[in-house]
Amino acid sequence: MEQTQKVHCLIIGSGPAGYTAAVYAARANLKPVLYQGIQPGGQLTITTEVENYPGYPDGVQGPEMMVHFEKQAARMGADIRYGLATRVDFSVRPFKVWIDEEKLIEADAVIIATGASAKWLGLESEQRLNGYGVSACAVCDGFFFRGKEVAIIGAGDTAAEEALYLSKLATNVHMLIRSDKMRASRVMQERVQQTPNIKVYWNSEADEVLGESRVDGLRIRNNKTGDKQVVPISGFFVAIGHQPNSAIFSEFLDLDEAGYIKTTPGTSRTNVEGVFAAGDVQDKIYRQAVTAAGSGCMAALDAERWLTASGLA
Structure with missing residues (x-):
């Protein structure tokens, strides 16, 4: 039988965008639950040396940096779990997200930070x-x-x-x-x-x-x-392109011709109220760790404001 759990704020994905969203959401007392996906830490876990992220004067190994992000999110109170989102239903609220085809999460707000994969x-x-x-x-x-x-x-x-x-x-x-x-x-x-x-x-x-x-x-x-x-x-x-990891959302969210999730410019809002997107799954221009982290912050703040305005906070 399918397990069901109700959560306030669900974050899907665990690169700089997902973990930063988790830091901000946890500090806002949104009690975020984050599922790490198929590649915990995202693309940075296959990057060796990172020298262009602020705050690391001597550079840092990509996997090590993602461990730092994860620890910080956990210290703030984010509930970080292994698991892959395999199916969603954004047609009704609370939103439904299936993890590993067996567990159903119902969420008031969803932040998508599933990234993109290099071809x-x-x-x-x-x-x-x-x-x-x-x-x-x-x-x-x-x-x-x-x-x-x-x-x-x-x-x-x-x-x-x-x-x-x-x-x-x-x-x-x-x-x-x-x-x-x-x-x-x-x-x-x-x-x-x-x-x-x-x-x-x-x-x-x-x-x-x-x-x-x-x-x-x-x-x-x-x-x-x-x-x-x-x-x-x-x-x-x-440099033959990237594939945004957005396929499971395509039935409900507006995507561009390359499959990136469309967000309202200057925000992380998607066409579904209460669903937000951050990081490389919606950014085909910059695709940097620092811009992904920034958009993760935006998504958490947007989610907090929306939950408050909707009377759900």
């Missing part, structure tokens, strides 16, 4: 060396490759932006485009092609990322000729 190529070497020279975020990790050679794969605006960002740090940027044209806007294409230390490889794919304990090279395959060549690199950046 990967699916190479064994790419996963093995993830965090050891392989990255899906140039803005996060480009700094570590100053004065080194790097490669990036992708053809859209994000890939072009990241290639340009890397070009300011790295000696050379090898940019792989799968077809014979880029999807990026014309102005971004022109910037890439006018940057002397970005070399574009058309009709090219990553055949294999090379290196034992760290990235030290890339084998590139030409799609048309089948020819392969190896370039020595220290960093390999995948």
Whole structure:
């Protein structure tokens, strides 16, 4: 038989957005319950060194930082649990959220902080060396490759932006485009092609990322000729997009064409009153730990105000 529990404020997800929402919600006495999801700590748990988060002058390991966030939320009184939200019903209040298909949580307010997952190529070497020279975020990790050679794969605006960002740090940027044209806007294409230390490889794919304990090279395959060549690199950046973890909400919440949850600009409010979204599941522009944390704060404050206005606080 299905277990049912009623909670005041439910937070789904446990990256910087979820944990920050939990800190604020707990301090506001909303008695938040947070379910950590399939990857407790979110994308930062697959990031090694984080140097751009304020308050860590010597940098911090991503997993360690998420432990700090979790401990702080727990100290404030948040009820943090293992479990994955697998189904929701936002058509009635209290809202219904099923955890691991077996437990039903009924909540007055819901904060969604399920994040987004980077799309990967699916190479064994790419996963093995993830965090050891392989990255899906140039803005996060480009700094570590100053004065080194790097490669990036992708053809859209994000890939072009990241290639340009890397070009300011790295000696050379090898940019792989799968077809014979880029999807990026014309102005971004022109910037890439006018940057002397970005070399574009058309009709090219990553055949294999090379290196034992760290990235030290890339084998590139030409799609048309089948020819392969190896370039020595220290960093390999995948910029083929992110997939927001929003599928279970699509029946009830407005999503954009890429699947990100739409929020009212300047707020965390969704189209369903009492349901709020924070972090990378609703942010396709910035996608940084610090902006996710900020939006988690916004979601908790928005939820507190809404619960008070609704007479539920």
